[in-house]
Amino acid sequence: MRHPVVMGNWKLNGSKEMVSNLIKGLDAALEGVEGVDVAVAPPVMYLDLAEQLIGKAKNKIILGAQNVDVNASGAFTGDISPEMLKDFGASHIIIGHSERREYHSESDEFVAKKFAFLKEHGLTPVLCIGESEAQNEAGETVAVCARQIDAVINTLGVDALNGAIIAYEPIWAIGTGKAATADDAQRIHAAIRAHIAEKSEDVAKQVVIQYGGSVKPENAAAYFAQPDIDGALVGGAALDATSFAAIAKAAAEAKK
Template identity: 80%
Template sequence: MRRPVVMGNWKLNGSKTMVTELLTGLNAELEGVAGVDVAVAPPALYLDLAERLIKEGGNKIILGAQNTDVNNSGAFTGDVSPQMLKDFGATHIIIGHSERREYHHESDEFVAQKFAFLKENGLTPVLCIGESEAQNEAGETLAVCARQLDAVIKTQGVEALNDAIIAYEPIWAIGTGKAATAEQAQSIHASIRAHIAKESEAVAKNVIIQYGGSVKAENAAELFAQPDIDGALVGGAALDAKGFAAIAKAAAAAKA
């Protein structure tokens, strides 16, 4: 039985005050919640503060991060390595987010390289895949998702997806207020799982596939009721403790 994961991607948002208030609020809101893994990915500068607040709260929130380099040390100014992330207790690392692919020109092959290096360092990759609005309108959704997945599968084998997380994020629904219907999202998730099953039914059955794309408390329960949606990668709604906790609680209830 797959255990849902609800992860908050804070993106380029934060201050010491905000991080303290948000995690203090989350610790309170998630008291006693079971059946779902809850993770947060603050900006790297706030990993130390987040680690301390999570430990103080005692609710076992998973600490994540938003990116990684493909080196653990050396002359790579401005980058953050997997070993540095581990040193601050981060375990779940987002890679391949559409914003990294677009603004930093990260290719499928480079994202796959990051995936492999995270696995080598004992960390959990959260691999983002998804199509643009133009690709969606052209009927290319499944082809785009398959291509992004195959960059990993064809270089590392399908078993590399074990102990990893896939986050399907239709780019046209990120931060736009638009969202796929629960039925549309389920159809894509089922197709992603079927694509993986061509290589291994066992891997496909067990891999966690999150949905990301304007997930909020109002639509979370309907999304999580779908059989192939295993939680969410949450953007803007993750910056509000009560709202984000409501999404996590919806995941726990739907999969109970």
């Protein structure tokens, strides 16, 4: 039985005060919420503070991070290794986000290397996939998502997806205010799951597939009512404790 995961990607946002207020506010707002895993991914320099605050929280919050390198140590200025992330309690690591693919020229193959490195170190990859607006309009959405997933499957085998999370995020819906309809998102999620099922039905049944792209409290319930949508990777709304908790509550309610 798949368990929904709602994860907040804070991107390049934060301060000590914001991190403190956000985690404390989220902890209070999650009181009594069960049936959903809630995770946050702050900028890496705030992992220490976030770990301390989460350690004092009454409700379980999973600590994540927004990126990882493919090296364990050495002369790689500005990068961070899986063991460093683990040292600060981070377990769910976002890779392949469209912003990394675009601004840092990360290829499908490079993202697959990150996926493999995270699995090797016992961390949970949150693998972002998704198409551009032009690809969507050309009807290439499923083909693009399949290609991005196959970079992992062809390198590591389909069983590598066990215990991982896939986040389908149409690029045209990230931070734009646009969002796929619940029916459209379900159609793509079902196609992604069917593609994985061609390699392994067991893996396809258990893998968590989140939706991301302008998810808000107002539209969250409609997404989570769909059978193949297992939570969300949330951007802007994750920067507000009340809004983010409302999304988590919607996921818990929908999957009862």
